[in-house]
Amino acid sequence: MDPDDWLAERFEENRPHLRAVAYRMLGSASEAEDAVQESWLRLSRSDTDEIKNLGGWLTTVVGRVCLDMLRSRTSRREESLEIAADPAGGTHDPENEAVLADSVGLALLVVLDTLDPAERLAFVLHDMFAVPFEEIAGILGRTPAAARQLASRARRRVQGRTVDPEADLQRQHRVVEAFLNASREGDFAGLLALLDPDIVVRADATATRMGGSPELHGTEAAVANFLGRAQAVRPALVDGHVAGLWADGDKAQIMLRFTVVEDRITAIDVVADRAVLDQVTFTFLP
DSSP states (O other): OOHHHHHHHHHHHHHHHHHHHHHHHHSOHHHHHHHHHHHHHHHHTSOGGGOSOHHHHHHHHHHHHHHHHHHHHHHHHHHHTTSOOOOBOOOBOOTTHHHHHHHHOHHHHHHHTTSOHHHHHHHIIIIITOOOHHHHHHHHTSOHHHHHHHHHHHHHHHHHTOOOHHHHHHHHHHHHHHHHHHHHHTOHHHHHHHEEEEEEEEEBHHHHHTTOOSEEESHHHHHHHHTTOOTTOEEEEETTEEEEEEEETTEEEEEEEEEEETTEEEEEEEEOOHHHHTTOOEEEOO
8 A cells, every 4th residue: 555545544544533632622613624634734744654653643733733723713812802803714614513512512612612722722632532641741831740730720610610501501592582683673782782702703615605704703793794684594403502593494594503601602603504404403492
């Protein structure tokens, strides 16, 4: 077998694990795929003769990539407090988003998003994937003791913010319904009150081709995007979470996935990909 083909096969064997690590780190299927792809590029440029444990090496690499992405995300959020955010480039591919979200749990993803990048990496790699603190320390550029402290601090924060599933579902329903009502009625102030200042609105490739912006940042851009719209979108239970859905009979046409943190919407994903929507199971909510 050609060495390149052999390496590609070994990488594909590790891809599901790498995607799981990246998704828990980033909370976004499209960003997770980007991180996994970057780990492949780094592998293809490396001297594989020096790699003794390919799975461990790839986990470390994808961890570093995700850490850089989280730090960059934090930096962009800080900058957005000082300057108005403009629509960014790139596309969002929501393939496997529902499956990944179900495997992690939306409530946990919301809590993980409150951790700083170093805490999140230490907690995810150690508590979820049993990566030794010695390896985590190497990624963070800190001592194993410091990595252990980061994971411990993150663990306390996660445990202290455990969300009751039923109460969380009711809260999601209330916020999503209020958002859709404000959108339909053109209620600028109502929308503004529901959105986190650092909200991100992402549209998948299909929604982008239909005229949507690939990515928007900040409340002004988000309000402008949804004001007076969502006329046919209704609250629905989708894969155990509250979403906004436009359906033709029992066939979903457009889906809005919401991330709700403390009664504010921090992210909206616009999903129009037919392959994804055909796999959606939904029930409209009253």
